[in-house]
Amino acid sequence: MDGLADQFRELAAWADGSDPLYAHLCRRAAADPDVLALAEVAPEGRQAPHLLLAAVQCRLARDGDHRLARYYSSLTADPRDLDDSCYPAFREFCLDNADALGPILRTRRTQTNSVRRSAVLYPAIAHVAARTDGPLALVELGPSAGLNLRFDRYRYDYGGRAVGTPDSPVTIESEVRSGDPPLPESPPEVHSRVGIDRQPLDPTDRDDADWLRALVWPAHTDRRDLLDGALQVAADEPPRLVEGDLLEDLPGVLAAIPDDAPVCVVNTLVLYQVPDTVCRELEAALAARMAERPLHWFTGAPDLSGGESVDLDWVRREGGEVRRDRLVSHAPHGAWLDWHG
Incomplete structure (x- = not known):
């Protein structure tokens, strides 16, 4: 104890x-x-x-x-x-x-679906979309209710610069503290989107929606408001979520995506909840897939020590080798970002 x-x-x-x-x-x-x-x-x-x-x-x-x-x-x-x-x-x-x-x-599990993290994903996905042929197929690992898979359905305000979907019921505010992230006026086009979670939450189910709200700390009124707006969006277009294991079921999900569609696998903070051995196996599996098809991986650092900043790395294959670079540092819930791309 x-x-x-x-x-x-x-x-x-x-x-x-x-x-x-x-x-x-x-x-x-x-x-x-x-x-x-x-x-x-x-x-x-x-x-x-x-x-x-x-x-x-x-x-x-x-x-x-x-x-x-x-x-x-x-x-x-x-x-x-x-x-x-x-x-x-x-x-x-x-x-x-x-x-x-x-x-x-x-x-229950700690499955906080922090919608403001979409403000970090917006420029990251735009960064990759500008370097690929055709719309990206998004695959999120540990998506909770999959609300960030709908990143292109939200409006964003980066310190007075508005981008995204202008008539969205959700406006996400985030501060760009440094760097020059790509912020196209219209969101990148998406080929498809799917999430894999051991215990996916249904955003249209009352009990699951109430649990998502309960995971937001009482003082975080703005996060709760964003969550409610994102739940409205999800009610109109529920994301496709697969109940399964991120190692065992990822190959099947990737195999169902056309070979010519560039894939973007995303996980923000989920890996700090899984063993190190799983993290290593996931990295090896994705590196192998990168040799077979266009595949990019956005991964949050598996160590979440309670600091004020976490990183999102960009892993891809270039010149016959797998490269990993820090793309963006951000507040855990996306309130600000430092762009390194």
Whole structure:
């Protein structure tokens, strides 16, 4: 249980300055054996602190009468300031609802579908599209509900420069801090799009949509608004998602794409949740495919240490060799980017 307590402390440090409520709850939970015992039912490797916080918020949204809900800016227009009654209310809610929270912790995963990351993918995909013949076939690994597969259905505002789909119900704002990313007025044309996930979420299903909302931290109002807009887009055009393993099922997905269609395989932050051996096998498998067909790979660094910046690398075959370059650094949820391409 000591390791789980450390996870809560680490998440508290991550939440500092981003969501005071979650920072407070995590610090107190790290020293609470009863709450730790509840979180411990989550399968190993599934980020129990994240799951517990999301499970609580999900249940609270369905039962907003509990006094704990008064502290959540996601559930009330006038949230209560943190005080001595906050954590006792959280503890009470957790223990009183343990029978309902347990199944969520056992079956759900941390599958945050951060729509603002599309602001990073937009110039990255445009960068590759300008170097290929024909529209790109997109394949996303670990897409959650596949909302970023619809990157070309959103409008973007990069510090006053608007691109993308002008009449979209979703406007994503992101700051270009450095570099000169390609930002075409119209999005690159897409040949096809598909995602592979062990447990794909259906954006048109109420329970799955509620879980996606629950994964957004209470203080992150802008992320929640973007998610709601993206769910509207997905309701009109649900993405194609394959339930499967990223190693075992990727070959079949690639084989179904015409050989002359250039492929772009995308994963942003999913690899930090899988073993290093899987990362190495995936890299080897994609490198082999690059020798057989036009294939580009955008991959987020598998190490997510809690820093303010993560990288997206561009892997492709050039001159008979596989090259890997850092294409863009960005905030974990896409609020800003530094272009290196």
